[in-house]
Amino acid sequence: MAAKKSKRDPDIICENRRARHNYDIEATWEAGIALAGSEVKSVRDRRVNMSDAYAVIENNDVFLMHLDISPWPQAHHFNHEAKRPRRLLLHRAEIDKLRVKVNERGYTLVPLDLHFKDGRVKVTLALAKGRKIHDNRREIREDQERREMRSILERS
16 A cells, blocks of 8 residues: 655655554654665655564664665565564664653654655654543644634634
8 A cells, every 4th residue: 555645744654643643743763764775665665664664672772663665566586575674774872862751661762754865765653651541632623612612713
């Protein structure tokens, strides 16, 4: 399934909309991603799904897990595995900051979007804390109240 192109930014390949709904975003980082040639072809064709993706820190490296990049049909036996772990390219200091935060209770690393920057594929990685069901309900209620206030102000 090809990902839809975002209306906001033409360089965005794929967005993880569920991440902003299920998590409170504390901070974001932009990271490069190490891809094989057939993966780059599939990404340019927007054949990416990141709904279940998350990042882990292992041995001073950050890996993006469960990012689904569909195989490129013309690559044949040189093709890549669709959901293999992909290494993210971050500076050592950034990895150390992330490790400290992720080791705290409740924090996780989730990708928000995949985008092009100067012809290279980048990932916006977020340090996030999971929301409970009642937190989601509160956010929905606050959004509705904001919309109602905006419409009242527009009428007057």
